[in-house]
Amino acid sequence: MRTPEQIWEAADLPARRLAGVALNPSSPEDVLLRLLADGPPAVRMVLCRDRVLPDTVVEAVLQHPDTRTRSFFARNPHVDPAQRARLVDDPEWLVRALLADGPKPPFDGVCGPLPDEVVVRMIDTYDDDSLSGTFYRQISTALQLSMPTHPVAKVRRWGIGRWDQLPAEIRAGLLADPDEDVRESARSSAERSAQSKDPAWVERELPDRSCHARWDMLMYQALSRTVVDNVLTAPVAEAERKVIAGNPSLPADVVVLLAADPDPAVRERIAYRADLGPAERRALAVDPDPAVRLAVSVHPELSERERAAIDYEVPLDDSFQAWPGPLVPRDPVHVRRDADSGHPLIRRRAAEDRTLPPDLLERLAADEDLGVRVLLAQYHPDAPAPLLLRSFLEYAGPQRGHLTTRPNFPTAGLAAFADHEDPEVRALAARDPHTAPVTVERLTQDPDPAVRSALARHPNLPRARLTELLDDAELAHAAAANPALDPELIQRLVATVAPSVDRGAGTGR
Structure with a gap:
């Protein structure tokens, strides 16, 4: 095929x-x-x-x-x-x-x-x-949340995938479900969940070679003291100290030990732990590695004053793109607290909330941080036109083009970018219905193929140039999609199509 x-x-x-x-x-x-x-x-x-x-x-x-x-x-x-x-x-x-x-x-x-x-x-x-x-x-989202109690048994089985997040009464109901397959799936999930919380089982089943299963267990499952000590003294592979640094079951004394680890990657990972003690937070706040200082600067136990005292630098070359939101919306109080923070990374979390109220939308749209502005533009359904355009002009990372699909992305005035050095910005002129015909024609000869293609579809393209492009191997496709194409010409082009024979259900497979 x-x-x-x-x-x-x-x-x-x-x-x-x-x-x-x-x-x-x-x-x-x-x-x-x-x-x-x-x-x-x-x-x-x-x-x-x-x-x-x-x-x-x-x-x-x-x-x-x-x-x-x-x-x-x-x-x-x-x-x-x-x-x-x-x-x-x-x-x-x-x-x-x-x-x-x-x-x-x-x-x-x-x-x-x-x-x-x-x-x-x-x-x-x-x-x-x-x-x-x-x-x-x-x-x-509504169906995902209702799956564990759905009247259709196979749908309930899908809901078991979130076993550890389900309330105890729903887990009990699934374990006693009238459907045998649902009961068996629930029992298996309960057993796996219990095993992952059993340090003795993890120690017994932990692979003795570097593989995906070993790394997954070291990151997420309950670790015995023997496993932890083995990783500290004789790891199977490099970076295992970093791997266990984020494990929730790590003993408190090991958290303290790894907070002073000579590897900055380990200290950076430790810095994000919610159970990091005050002494370790203070030490990491003045760590010689900037990535470590940045990591600890967003720790939930720090006050805004303590954050401001840390010498951190927020990178602006991150990937600011939209991802599916959480199944359960965040608490609006927590979202507002994040939006009020003096730390850009925390405000970025607020900017990702699609239900941000109008006052916070207005405030964050004028935020000094590029990441806050672009994330707000990517996520919020009511992101204003000036924010969307500014974000597109200033951000060149993944999903930049997604900004132009947002409901309020502007069209008027985009012809002003026809001579911009960035080809993606020059192509914005194709969205402006008032781009001058001479400009449209010139941009169909632009050095960038995407610009040429976009402008070949502009209705202001002079007819002579449009007709010429219909025979251009590269741009004929775009030119024929131009809404200004003569209706009679469209009919003549379609008249060249040969009548179809009976294709049959399997043709083209």
């Missing part, structure tokens, strides 16, 4: 041109339906995967006889998840498996969860292999 990349590589110039027509917001429904019915594989792939579709076209996609065509729609991040969810009972395993796997980044925006009832049906009817990988990203 050809990959999407191979399908695109195999597409000739006419096919790429038609793929642009498939993306063109001015293409009428009859054109999209013709491309869906008769277009070559690359065209159907782009049409079904890379745009929002009218309802009539969605209906045609769902009934399309070609498996790959339906499978592309199953991973479309732009459509309503409820539309993709209608493939839940597709006759082909490939379509169902890709629906479960979900859209793959990078894509514009954040893909929402599938409807709860569809997720429940998938858990209840799909095999476990189909629900591995990234399926969990498509489950709503």
